[in-house]
Amino acid sequence: MSISTASHTASSTSTLTQRLTAAISAMVLGACLVYFAGFSHIAAVHNAAHDTRHSSAFPCH
Numbered sequence: 001m002s003i004s005t006a007s008h009t010a011s012s013t014s015t016l017t018q019r020l021t022a023a024i025s026a027m028v029l030g031a032c033l034v035y036f037a038g039f040s041h042i043a044a045v046h047n048a049a050h051d052t053r054h055s056s057a058f059p060c061h
Contacts (some may be wrong), residue, residue: 037049053059 034049037045040046040049
């Protein structure tokens with residue numbers, strides 16, 4: 001029974017590590033997309049981000 005518990009604990013740890021890695025990766029990707037859209041010199045990208053912020057009731061100015 002202790003072998004089963006040990007493998008279960010190792011599995012939980014790797015799952016937690018994978019979840020944490022995925023969460024951090026998603027936050028970094030999201031921050032990059034927001035930064036790109038907010039400071040983009042391409043008018044279509046900036047206006048699309050601006051309209052999306054207004055449609056979700058997020059104040060932007």
